[in-house]
Amino acid sequence: MAEPVFAPWADPNEKPLIQFKGVTKRFGDFVAIDNLTQDIFAQEFFALLGPSGCGKTTMMRMLAGFETPTEGQILIAGQDMAGVPPNKRAVNMMFQSYALFPHLSVAENIAFGLKREGMPKGNIDDRVKEMLRLTRLERFAQRKPHQISGGQRQRVALARSLAKAPKLLLLDEPLGALDAKLRQQTQFELMDIQEKTGTTFVIVTHDQEEAMTVASRVAVMDEGRIMQVATPAEIYEQPNSVYVADFIGDVNIIEGTATPEGKGYDVAWAEGQRPFHAETDKSFSKDQRCFLAMRPEKVAISTDEPEARNRVQGKIIDIAYLGNLSTYHVELPGGTMMKAQTANTRRLSRRALTWEDQVWLSWTDTAAVMLEG
Amino acid sequence: MKRFSAFNAVSLTLGFAFLYLPMLILVIYSFNSSKLVTVWAGFSTRWYGELLQNEAFLDAAWVTIRVAVVSSTIATVLGTMAALVLVRAGRFAGRTLFSGMIYAPLVMPEVITGLSLLLLFIGIGLDRGVLTIILAHTTFSMCYVSVVVSSRLVSFDRSLEEAALDLGCTPFQAFRLVTLPIIAPAVISGWLLAFTLSLDDLVIASFTAGPSATTLPIKIFSAVRLGVSPEINALSTIMIGIVTVGVITASLISKRATLRQQAEEQAAIRA
């Protein structure tokens, strides 16, 4: 039996947990958030992704109550949060710096929020134990923050912010301070904990791989606006703009003009060259300027002319050998550069392609996404 | 590797000799049995004995200590508040005047501070005595405290306070439970600074002290104006001794504490 797909955003009857309604935030002349409207649903793992300064941290700090919107409304569980101070919100935050209290032990840090709630001592101890178990920190309960490793500190910060069982947990670049290996491992732990506790997570990150791994939905932000909100797969396969396509992963962007043809369009991209064909649901008028976005791994490279409709000949300018993959930078007629990626399933010496080789690039009709800009 | 030359060694030796020889000589001559302070006539602790018989000095010392304890304590509270205002309060009407009033006493000649406070006390009809010295000392030492504390607050990671708020603290609880314990070393050194400034002060105390209360520096000053005296040598030696022991212990303790604190905070902030 297949598990039901978790997609509350697709269900019109579902009530959102968080609602941004026309929220604008200005710092002096600087517009950090520009008239933003967005719903986030209970139990989602929602990622805010964007370059630094795009407004993602401001959005999170408005949810926590450290910033107030200049205009618009933020609702949590239907309640308008205007005027509710951070200490009165059922929202907790995991800080980028972790912000562990240096003068308190791990257990005291975790118990800190519970004590403020006025929870009885026995219950606090139980809850702290539970959180220590959840984050596998039992052995470090009595240590001070500086006596444990970076990864452990990260888990203390998580335990502390989860201890009060908030409706909503905000994570500000939670893994930014960890090294690459530990980060991957911790991503899965985060997802695991999110699933176990059923808490709604909103995570801020500039690392697209992290967002893709952990999130149920990703919001790609730029200059105070959300460019696209979708599942990781949709964001990657069907970006809605050149900005999103370019921001997520590696991509070839080819500019051209559209002519309707079959189930899609032919895109003329260079004088005297055969147009590329792409299937799409979107409609373009004749001769409209458009962009083709193609992931390098969807572009095949070969020495013999392939049969595919989309094929073009070029010269290898550069080869980036990444171990498991190789990326070929190929110069097309007219100087356009295009990247093609192949998995290195064979030994290095057996591969035939090298610099200056004339090669064919090809891809299917559905490989390229047509974008307006 | 830095190059430490012979020239550097000579500068250090001469420099520290210059800084410490005069005090060393003072200490040695306090054990001179002769009344003539420049002629060595054998070892004796007689001046210490006489000093302890001198009620006027003992009274003045007692006044000085009381003034220093009270004024440095009030100054620490006010100075810490002022530091919070400077670093945290953001913009408010009269901010420039406020920070001006914090920094001005640090560079204001003592004669002017003393004179102005005296004229105020006379103007409002406040009798000069222990109270007026305390008010005067509190006023200028709170500025020193606020400079010391605010330099610590500037490097304080605000997200620690935000975390406390996020976990349910009121702003005051966040200060008491998180900020204060972490900036405590700076607050303590602010207190120590205020305490020593008060112990040392001659000029402002001369203006604000009345006949009912005289501090030790005033007593010493009027005695040494007449020339070098072996009793003052003995008194100076005692004071140098107390300060030396105090500073060395305090610096050892605070060195350990700040090292730990720094390690803790940095560890907490960075991975």
Next chain:
Amino acid sequence: MRRFALIAVPYAWLLALFLVPFLIVFKISLSDTAIAIPPYTPTLDISGGWAAIKGFLSELDFENFVWLTEDDLYWKAYLSSVRIALISTILTLLVGYPIAYAMARAAPEWRPTLLMLVILPFWTSFLIRVYAWMGILSNEGLLNAFLLWTGLISEPLTILNTNAAVYIGIVYTYLPFMILPIYSALEKMDDSLLEAAEDLGCSRMEAFWLVTIPLSKQGIIAGCFLVFIPVVGEFVIPSLLGGSGTLMIGKVLFEEFFNNRDWPVASAVAVILLLILIIPIILFQRNEQKAREAEG
């Protein structure tokens, strides 16, 4: 509300005990001396209403300031204070720089100790440190005894109660203020800069002048102001080490107030002293701000 209280308490304290007293000084400097208690006129009686205030204001004038310019004691004292402060600042820099420089080049594990040795005298009573020199510099003092013993001089030199003694006292007591900012500027300096300079063809001496000195400029300026500003108003050192020929304005003010009981003139002296110091104080604040900006 809480924020208001936090601001209001220290603010009110400083207004009442710093700003108001200074305004009183300013006001009294415009009054006339009188044989009364308090010894000046007019006094303001607010119960008299607006007329009283107007009458009061009309009696204020700049007579005391005019008088200060006429009696050459005062402007000589100002000039001499500034001159003594300038000369002793330069002397302190000459003595302090090599010490700070050597400290910055010492092995890192030694630096905290050296630093503490520089700071330690600062915690010791200023008065006692000045007093220590009285015994050394007097005619029968140790310095003369030593010089006579070496045969360099045949008769004791008169040092105590001259300007020379004042310079020695100032350099001695203010040395830490000069060393500390210079040291902290030099300590931050990367030694590879000197190596780079030498690599590019400088001699060691040139590298020192072209790299070390400019990089410690901020510290030198801060140190000089930290010495110059308080020395102008210095009272203890000229009283104990200086002679009748040592004119310094802090001492004049003190005596004017306590010995002559001329409060209006003393207040006028204070106002002018402050006016003289305002320029270096502002320059000093600018330098500090620049340093902070450079760091932050």
